[in-house]
Amino acid sequence: MRGAVNNERKKMTKKAGFTLVEMAMVLVIIGLVVAPAVGLYNLYSAQQREDKTIMAMNAAWNAIDGFRSMYGRYPCPAPFDAIRTSSAYGHEALDGAGNCDDSLSGITSSVSFRSALPPTDNEIFVGSIPFRQMNLREDLIVDGYGARLTYAVTGIQTDDTTYEANNGGITIQDAVGTQLTQTPDSAHVVIISHGKRNAGAVNLAGQFVGGALACAGLAAEETENCDMDQTFVEDQTSTTFDDLVYFGTADDVGQWQVSAASDMDIHLRRSTSITMGIDESDPTVGFSSADIRRIGVDDAIVKATTDVSLASTGRFVTSLICDETGTECFPPNLIAGQIAAGEGMACPPATPYMTGIQNGTPICTDEITFECPDPDDFIVGVGANGEIICDTVPPAACPDQTLTGSCGDDRLVSGFWNSGTMYGYAYSGECYNIEPLDTAFLDAQTDLDDIRDYIDALNAAPRTAADCGPTINEAQVRDTFRCESGAWNTTPIRTIERWQNNPHSLGHGPTSGGDTADFGGPAYNPVAPMSTDPNNNNASHDCWCREDYRVDTTSCSGASTGLRFRIREHRCPSTRQGHWQNSAYGGWDDRFCGCTPSSDTRVESCASHFGYSGPGIAGNVTIPYDITCPSGPSGSPVIVDGTPDLSDCRCPSQPGSPGYSTTACDFGYTNSYSWDGQSFTNAEHVDKWEWVCPGGPAPVQPVSSAADAGSWQWVDDHDEACVCDGSVPPLPETVPCPAGQQGTGTHYLRPWDCDTGTYEPAGPSNQVGAPDCHTCVWQLGTGPRIETYAAPQRGLNACSSCSGTGSCWLPGDSAGEYKIFDGCYCAGQP
Numbered sequence: 001m002r003g004a005v006n007n008e009r010k011k012m013t014k015k016a017g018f019t020l021v022e023m024a025m026v027l028v029i030i031g032l033v034v035a036p037a038v039g040l041y042n043l044y045s046a047q048q049r050e051d052k053t054i055m056a057m058n059a060a061w062n063a064i065d066g067f068r069s070m071y072g073r074y075p076c077p078a079p080f081d082a083i084r085t086s087s088a089y090g091h092e093a094l095d096g097a098g099n100c101d102d103s104l105s106g107i108t109s110s111v112s113f114r115s116a117l118p119p120t121d122n123e124i125f126v127g128s129i130p131f132r133q134m135n136l137r138e139d140l141i142v143d144g145y146g147a148r149l150t151y152a153v154t155g156i157q158t159d160d161t162t163y164e165a166n167n168g169g170i171t172i173q174d175a176v177g178t179q180l181t182q183t184p185d186s187a188h189v190v191i192i193s194h195g196k197r198n199a200g201a202v203n204l205a206g207q208f209v210g211g212a213l214a215c216a217g218l219a220a221e222e223t224e225n226c227d228m229d230q231t232f233v234e235d236q237t238s239t240t241f242d243d244l245v246y247f248g249t250a251d252d253v254g255q256w257q258v259s260a261a262s263d264m265d266i267h268l269r270r271s272t273s274i275t276m277g278i279d280e281s282d283p284t285v286g287f288s289s290a291d292i293r294r295i296g297v298d299d300a301i302v303k304a305t306t307d308v309s310l311a312s313t314g315r316f317v318t319s320l321i322c323d324e325t326g327t328e329c330f331p332p333n334l335i336a337g338q339i340a341a342g343e344g345m346a347c348p349p350a351t352p353y354m355t356g357i358q359n360g361t362p363i364c365t366d367e368i369t370f371e372c373p374d375p376d377d378f379i380v381g382v383g384a385n386g387e388i389i390c391d392t393v394p395p396a397a398c399p400d401q402t403l404t405g406s407c408g409d410d411r412l413v414s415g416f417w418n419s420g421t422m423y424g425y426a427y428s429g430e431c432y433n434i435e436p437l438d439t440a441f442l443d444a445q446t447d448l449d450d451i452r453d454y455i456d457a458l459n460a461a462p463r464t465a466a467d468c469g470p471t472i473n474e475a476q477v478r479d480t481f482r483c484e485s486g487a488w489n490t491t492p493i494r495t496i497e498r499w500q501n502n503p504h505s506l507g508h509g510p511t512s513g514g515d516t517a518d519f520g521g522p523a524y525n526p527v528a529p530m531s532t533d534p535n536n537n538n539a540s541h542d543c544w545c546r547e548d549y550r551v552d553t554t555s556c557s558g559a560s561t562g563l564r565f566r567i568r569e570h571r572c573p574s575t576r577q578g579h580w581q582n583s584a585y586g587g588w589d590d591r592f593c594g595c596t597p598s599s600d601t602r603v604e605s606c607a608s609h610f611g612y613s614g615p616g617i618a619g620n621v622t623i624p625y626d627i628t629c630p631s632g633p634s635g636s637p638v639i640v641d642g643t644p645d646l647s648d649c650r651c652p653s654q655p656g657s658p659g660y661s662t663t664a665c666d667f668g669y670t671n672s673y674s675w676d677g678q679s680f681t682n683a684e685h686v687d688k689w690e691w692v693c694p695g696g697p698a699p700v701q702p703v704s705s706a707a708d709a710g711s712w713q714w715v716d717d718h719d720e721a722c723v724c725d726g727s728v729p730p731l732p733e734t735v736p737c738p739a740g741q742q743g744t745g746t747h748y749l750r751p752w753d754c755d756t757g758t759y760e761p762a763g764p765s766n767q768v769g770a771p772d773c774h775t776c777v778w779q780l781g782t783g784p785r786i787e788t789y790a791a792p793q794r795g796l797n798a799c800s801s802c803s804g805t806g807s808c809w810l811p812g813d814s815a816g817e818y819k820i821f822d823g824c825y826c827a828g829q830p
Helices: 002-014 020-071 220-224 439-443 448-460
Strands: 108-111 123-128 150-154 171-173 189-193 231-233 244-248 256-258 266-268 353-358 361-365 378-382 388-391 401-404 410-413 415-418 421-428 430-433 464-467 477-484 494-497 544-546 548-555 563-570 598-605 620-628 638-641 659-663 672-675 678-681 685-692 711-719 731-735 741-750 772-779 782-787 805-811 818-828
Touching: 020 189, 020 244, 220 231, 231 244, 410 421, 439 448, 448 548, 448 563, 659 678, 741 818, 782 805
Parallel strands: 171 231, 430 544
Antiparallel strands: 108 123, 123 150, 150 189, 189 244, 256 266, 353 361, 378 388, 401 410, 415 421, 421 477, 430 464, 477 494, 548 563, 598 620, 620 638, 659 685, 672 678, 685 711, 731 741, 741 772, 772 818, 782 818, 805 818
């Protein structure tokens, strides 16, 4: 029995699987195969992200430059925190006057350092790319790391009336503070991808990557591109900086501009005349052979001018009109000459309509007709392509009729035809207008609380109700009704809102464009007007609008004490929530600003105090100062600085000192070695740098001027020969098939040749498999049918085009007969 058990155990042992050693060897082999693939995939993924970033940056730059060329200005930024469902997403942030609006969340502004800009128009605005304004795809404003591109622009350059090539105001510098523009602080625009680290980047949800601490703990150069002010860094040498920065300066725009009111119109930007000729000489003697004349003066100049006293305004005179070769010409008086002199073209009274010109004479007819292909059909409209629309029954029109709109107003609706359908509009809404401001009363007030009480009383008082309609200029909403089989459908097919106080938003077509109206909000309360939507932040009551005032305050400027104020107004008609405009009372009022003697301290960075920019100085300066009032409590304060405390100012130490910079070997070569206690790979040249403080070993504290700033200084270098890199993968190449053949071609893997410094040429030694090329012949289609002739059908022979279809043939079973196939096609025959 025991022997039987042992034999069975031996049999089971022979059936066992892999041993642990064998499994370990398998895993090692898999690791050797997978590890290089993972590395290559990581390199591929990184390259894809870089390519996506560059593509997005180029697309955004080209779109912004195209916008500038077309409209004579740069676009304002879009809010960087706008979510995709927001109406502000991807659109310029503009106030009521058409200027960049930094009162919106997601738009920051700061004052340019450039003193040459007007002090009233020297702001830099920062936000996101207004891609929808420029008809740019949404994916082209997102870099390869999933963040929105940042866009900054000089405010004065966003107005075509103030745009000038030298009006830039953005500061561009490298990592050590050296300005990169020829004229300091003069870049027009900046576009930034914040790189793999996403320092300062905004994600697709409109939030800073890293949240509230997005800019904390960054290197100085990356902080500049995170704080969204007037200064940006572009640097390709720093190891802590991975942003991609595009900026532009001193770009002129063409004098011919597309009108902002209509894309179909162009205009001269700032000129009142033009000249034309065959060369560019000045004065105009160089134009004399152009045969272009003004009437009465053969000076070869054509002028377009607003001077209505010129009889020749806008007209050209020539004796011949020719094609580009100058051989085929005709005199213009053949078309537009004096009829009485036997010139020009005219149709006789019996056939008064000219439909064309043939052989120099007009083609005339007594009528111009449009007909449906089927004589029993009816013309019911004209399509967008200009072709008539036909139907088997005539369209039925609807008479004018009073209909009830979405706001409950009864309006007389008149029909109009659009693409073969009759529509009608009804404009409606209710506006509750506030009492005008008593400016004389406001001027006499000496207490800000009295002004607030006056405004509160106006807001609490009943409003005057006004019918916001029935025209487009006063309406809150517009209903579109459709005529169906001769009767109005009394339910609007579409209702759009006014948005802000701009009637053009109600001017879209009957079936598209505009913002859909919203009626889900509260009703107006005539007894207590401010009890409903007191801040005008509710966008859901488009049928009514309430005018309000509000008092804004801010601290007085400089060392003055007290508050400045202004009175703003929500005006009707409008459906835009939170939209406030300056009232008739004007802008900021400083009457409550004054002077109070005091003493205090202020803190500024040591670098700023010394006029230095860079990492070589750290710490803060504390400056005591006194505020005096030589002109009394109502006069302007005078600030007198005391002796600054420089004890915290220092030349800091820098981590990573000494540091090393390298120059890589040429492609196809590499090396690996140790020098100065450091290991280097693929480095033909190494420079050694040390951080040096002028006052001694870092850190040095205190320091008293910019001359004490630390800096990186070169101390040594090393050169190492590069050798052939045997890991360079072969270069794939495909040679297309020759004419008359079809296939993927001949494939090669060309190895790297270190002796020649290039890849081996494609040849038999590195060819991969046999060529995939096949001669193209006619392939059989459907059929056959029997005919007694073969021409002009094709026989089943070679065809050089490798494309096309037609008939082909084969010899028939009997003499003189052919088998004809339809739908034959020319393709490669394997």
